[in-house]
Amino acid sequence: MTKLDAKIPEGPLAKKWTRFRNTCKLVNPANKRKLDIIVVGTGLGGASAAASLAELGYNVKVFCYQDSPRRAHSIAAQGGINATKNYPNDGDSIYRLFYDTIKGGDYRSREANVYRLAEVSSNIIDQAVAQGVPFAREYGGLLDNRSFGGAQVSRTFYAKGQTGQQLLLGAYGSLNRQVHQGKVKVYARRDMLDIVLHQGKARGIITRNLITGEIERHTAHAVVLATGGYGNVYFLSTYAMGANGSPAWKAYKKGAYFANPAFVQIHPTCMPVKGEHQSKLTLMSESLRNDGRIWVPKKKEDAEKLRKGEISPNDLGEEERDYYLERRYPAFGNLVPRDVASRAAKERCDNGFGVGTGQAVYLDFRDAINRMGKEAVEAKYGNLFEIYKKINDENPYEVPMKIFPATHYTMGGLWVDYHLQTTVPGLFAVGEVNFSDHGANRLGASALMQGLADGYFVLPYTLSNYLSDELHTPRLTTKEKEFDEVEEQINERLEKLMNIKGSQTVDAIHKRLGHIMWDHVGMSRTKESLEEALKMLPELRKEFWNDVKIPGHQHGVNPELMKAGWVADFLELGELIARDALQREESCGGHFRQEYQTEEGEALRRDDEYSFVGAWEYKGDDQKPEMHKEDIVYEVTERKTRSYK
Amino acid sequence: MKIKLKIWRQENATAKGKFVKYQLDDVSPDSSFLEMLDELNQDLIQKDDDPVVFDHDCREGICGTCGLYINGRAHGPQKGSATCQLHMRSFKDGDTITVEPWRAKAFPVIKDLMVDRSAFDRIMVSGGYISINAGSAPEANNMPVRKENADMAFDAATCIGCGACVAACPNASAMLFVGAKISHLALLPQGQPEAEERVLEMVNQMDLEGFGNCSNNYSCEAECPKEISVGNIARMNAQFFGAKLKSGKK
Numbered sequence: 001m002t003k004l005d006a007k008i009p010e011g012p013l014a015k016k017w018t019r020f021r022n023t024c025k026l027v028n029p030a031n032k033r034k035l036d037i038i039v040v041g042t043g044l045g046g047a048s049a050a051a052s053l054a055e056l057g058y059n060v061k062v063f064c065y066q067d068s069p070r071r072a073h074s075i076a077a078q079g080g081i082n083a084t085k086n087y088p089n090d091g092d093s094i095y096r097l098f099y100d101t102i103k104g105g106d107y108r109s110r111e112a113n114v115y116r117l118a119e120v121s122s123n124i125i126d127q128a129v130a131q132g133v134p135f136a137r138e139y140g141g142l143l144d145n146r147s148f149g150g151a152q153v154s155r156t157f158y159a160k161g162q163t164g165q166q167l168l169l170g171a172y173g174s175l176n177r178q179v180h181q182g183k184v185k186v187y188a189r190r191d192m193l194d195i196v197l198h199q200g201k202a203r204g205i206i207t208r209n210l211i212t213g214e215i216e217r218h219t220a221h222a223v224v225l226a227t228g229g230y231g232n233v234y235f236l237s238t239y240a241m242g243a244n245g246s247p248a249w250k251a252y253k254k255g256a257y258f259a260n261p262a263f264v265q266i267h268p269t270c271m272p273v274k275g276e277h278q279s280k281l282t283l284m285s286e287s288l289r290n291d292g293r294i295w296v297p298k299k300k301e302d303a304e305k306l307r308k309g310e311i312s313p314n315d316l317g318e319e320e321r322d323y324y325l326e327r328r329y330p331a332f333g334n335l336v337p338r339d340v341a342s343r344a345a346k347e348r349c350d351n352g353f354g355v356g357t358g359q360a361v362y363l364d365f366r367d368a369i370n371r372m373g374k375e376a377v378e379a380k381y382g383n384l385f386e387i388y389k390k391i392n393d394e395n396p397y398e399v400p401m402k403i404f405p406a407t408h409y410t411m412g413g414l415w416v417d418y419h420l421q422t423t424v425p426g427l428f429a430v431g432e433v434n435f436s437d438h439g440a441n442r443l444g445a446s447a448l449m450q451g452l453a454d455g456y457f458v459l460p461y462t463l464s465n466y467l468s469d470e471l472h473t474p475r476l477t478t479k480e481k482e483f484d485e486v487e488e489q490i491n492e493r494l495e496k497l498m499n500i501k502g503s504q505t506v507d508a509i510h511k512r513l514g515h516i517m518w519d520h521v522g523m524s525r526t527k528e529s530l531e532e533a534l535k536m537l538p539e540l541r542k543e544f545w546n547d548v549k550i551p552g553h554q555h556g557v558n559p560e561l562m563k564a565g566w567v568a569d570f571l572e573l574g575e576l577i578a579r580d581a582l583q584r585e586e587s588c589g590g591h592f593r594q595e596y597q598t599e600e601g602e603a604l605r606r607d608d609e610y611s612f613v614g615a616w617e618y619k620g621d622d623q624k625p626e627m628h629k630e631d632i633v634y635e636v637t638e639r640k641t642r643s644y645k
Numbered sequence: 646m647k648i649k650l651k652i653w654r655q656e657n658a659t660a661k662g663k664f665v666k667y668q669l670d671d672v673s674p675d676s677s678f679l680e681m682l683d684e685l686n687q688d689l690i691q692k693d694d695d696p697v698v699f700d701h702d703c704r705e706g707i708c709g710t711c712g713l714y715i716n717g718r719a720h721g722p723q724k725g726s727a728t729c730q731l732h733m734r735s736f737k738d739g740d741t742i743t744v745e746p747w748r749a750k751a752f753p754v755i756k757d758l759m760v761d762r763s764a765f766d767r768i769m770v771s772g773g774y775i776s777i778n779a780g781s782a783p784e785a786n787n788m789p790v791r792k793e794n795a796d797m798a799f800d801a802a803t804c805i806g807c808g809a810c811v812a813a814c815p816n817a818s819a820m821l822f823v824g825a826k827i828s829h830l831a832l833l834p835q836g837q838p839e840a841e842e843r844v845l846e847m848v849n850q851m852d853l854e855g856f857g858n859c860s861n862n863y864s865c866e867a868e869c870p871k872e873i874s875v876g877n878i879a880r881m882n883a884q885f886f887g888a889k890l891k892s893g894k895k
């Protein structure tokens with residue numbers, strides 16, 4: 001097994017980033033004008049990276065599949081963004097955010113990366129406020145904070161339940177300013193179909209124009225992927241419908257290692273599944289757990305009556321309710337990290353205490369309303385309650401909400417070093433698409449922080465460091481033979497897809513994939529379930545390639561063809577997730593193997609054997625991928641069993 | 646429930662479009678409007694028919710990608726929601742539902758129900774931002790902002806850029822969209838240094854894109870999924886005339 005070099009700077013943890021910035025190579029302004037960068041993705045990671053790189057003077061081309069960069073999936077983030085400002089004076093510090101993130105990630109993330117993240121977090125708030133992001137404020141006019149899962153301090157900045165929207169509009173503003181100045185060119189409604197390597201370095205991409213169907217070639221001196229997570233492999237999830245893993249998968253097939261694919265986050269507070277027609281699951285922000293109390297009936301008989309609609313939850317008195325999180329985890333109560341809360345809900349439902357369809361628990365605001373008054377609850381959560389009401393036709397001010405866990409975020413992703421560079425030279429990854437900072441579980445309000453940290457404050461330094469060696473590399477033309485080769489493969493694949501003319505729609509197969517993943521590679525996994533999945537997935541993939549039915553043509557608008565390409569890749573990615581989950585014979589963070597639990601049913605981590613990042617290398621379509629290990633070495637943190645009791 | 650549909654089908658921007666009728670016999674009242682269209686499309690694909698093209702992404706009313714003109718109303722009958730938040734329980738068994746794209750000169754149809762709203766992006770590029778480089782921002786709490794202003798700025802900033810205001814307006818005016826964007830930044834101290842140039846540039850670009858004028862019809866506010874107030878149009882106008890006087894431009 002090769003040793004992966006994470007290129008972590010020497011020196012004490014708190015000095016590493018400063019040391020890097022003081023010693024990294026720079027590119028002078030006149031030379032920056034000669035260098036081109038491709039950024040795929042316009043979410044928080046991509047928009048902030050593209051804007052910042054253009055501000056430095058590079059020429060940037062940016063791509064997204066939506067009709068406007070402002071619509072990237074980041075727009076949907078609700079609850080907030082963490083930062084170590086310590087405005088509430090409640091004891092927060094860089095070290096504490098660092099420590100909470102490492103602990104929340106169940107000791108599977110890199111110390112140096114996480115420390116840097118905590119270090120720059122407070123600059124993100126300054127940046128956003130200067131861009132005009134209207135964060136919530138107190139009466140004195142200063143910024144307000146709230147608390148989030150996995151933390152005992154209030155460090156989350158928010159803009160009602162629309163923090164992602166406001167942060168993305170801020171980054172989109174900075175991006176637009178660079179478009180205005182001619183430093184960024186935006187290519188919307190493009191599907192990235194592959195990456196082009198030249199002399200072993202990432203030098204371009206090929207896209208399909210989603211309006212004309214044209215295949216287009218783009219060159220650059222470096223390529224940045226900011227294409228988000230792969231959670232839609234489960235079909236139902238809180239992601240936007242178009243979220244896909246394809247750019248990361250193409251990168252993997254071009255030699256970028258894929259790290260910890262099994263680390264998927266299942267979010268505890270989502271609206272439950274209602275039927276087969278369902279196309280997505282809506283998140284109810286975790287911030288609701290600040291004041292809402294989660295419970296199921298103590299008695300199975302009551303749960304059954306509730307499921308049949310014979311009684312209402314309000315009929316059950318205090319004595320008849322099991323506030324199971326408060327019972328099991330008195331120190332953190334309803335604010336335990338997501339993985340813990342999700343598994344606890346599943347455990348109750350699997351044992352017959354579920355309400356609704358049986359796959360739901362209550363999130364109740366009765367006590368909060370009594371304590372704070374309805375108005376205060378409305379001011380804090382009004383828009384979330386509205387969303388709930390619209391979807392479920394029930395009033396959460398009067399009856400408790402019904403919630404259940406759903407796929408929400410992927411901690412795994414492209415392996416990157418401290419520079420955010422993948423194992424392919426010149427190919428960088430920022431935001432959710434990389435694996436870097438969240439270990440086996442991400443804390444709430446930390447994804448927005450990471451995306452923006454990567455884009456505004458890290459990549460501008462690390463990419464310049466890379467580009468300083470590319471000053472003499474001439475611009476490529478799109479006529480290079482590598483472009484011809486990749487385009488030929490793309491055309492072959494598109495033609496193949498169009499010519500299958502089978503009997504099952506893309507969605508039908510995607511749903512079946514989702515069922516396999518949720519049932520066998522979901523919240524709780526076993527050796528058997530994973531081995532079963534590894535048998536079923538190749539079969540389903542075969543079926544897809546023999547029997548999928550795509551209408552229309554390769555040219556012009558054809559959303560079904562676009563989805564088919566994404567699902568084809570998900571079918572392969574699903575297998576890698578199962579393989580990684582099988583390999584990891586321990587339970588940690590979002591990855592729970594039933595065989596590895598304590599007597600009390602808590603996750604049993606096995607630090608002696610599994611304290612590593614599993615980074616998978618593609619070896620060919622019919623070959624088993626090879627796993628490389630990056631050992632996780634802690635210099636500062638003392639590993640403990642995560643306890644929220 | 647049984648649903649009859651009359652859907653606008655149009656091959657491309659220059660082709661002539663027409664309504665085509667469809668029927669679905671088993672729609673769940675719990676399914677969303679877009680899930681109902683998904684179902685229709687699955688049927689059409691199975692029948693070797695061309696599925697209906699429509700834009701959508703988040704399906705929770707925040708990305709602003711979806712936008713259908715349903716029974717003569719932008720985003721349909723439910724107040725304060727985007728098309729993707731509409732559920733079939735808002736309709737009755739046996740209803741006929743008419744579905745059209747946004748219709749505006751500045752939003753040409755691409756195919757069926759999908760339109761080109763890039764005009765909005767060009768307006769934003771013309772000046773809808775605060776000029777600040779990454780890394781050069783001052784400490785966030787150095788500049789307190791009156792809570793009232795911050796809240797009003799937030800309300801304006803919740804605009805999802807879907808274009809319903811344009812679709813709902815008899816003149817296809819974009820004043821509510823641009824007004825919301827101007828107001829968001831004009832209400833904050835950070836937005837002041839560039840306020841005058843911003844409003845002049847954005848209004849100029851809005852006119853160049855071919856959006857109509859506002860004649861105080863207010864259907865934009867009524868149909869806006871985020872219920873953005875027309876007060877933002879008044880604020881924009883005030884800013885615009887103030888800036889124009891100062892700049893001495895005609």
Ligand SMILES: Cc1cc2nc3c(=O)[nH]c(=O)nc-3n(C[C@H](O)[C@H](O)[C@H](O)COP(=O)(O)OP(=O)(O)OC[C@H]3O[C@@H](n4cnc5c(N)ncnc54)[C@H](O)[C@@H]3O)c2cc1C
Nearest residue numbers: 041042043044045065074079080192228431432445447448
């Ligand atoms: C409902 C919800 C609520 C959340 N709330 C919070 C929260 O409160 N706090 C928090 O910290 N995190 C939250 N998260 C997580 C967070 O929003 C995401 O992790 C983060 O926004 C990801 O940003 P990104 O820039 O990496 O990618 P994204 O925002 O997902 O952007 C991906 C970009 O890549 C482009 N792209 C993808 N595929 C292709 C392709 N094939 N071709 C071309 N372009 C492509 C897309 O067009 C898009 O521009 C939430 C997530 C969800 C789903």
Ligand code: FES
Nearest residue numbers: 702704709711729
């Ligand atoms: S699909 Fe995002 S707002 Fe409707």
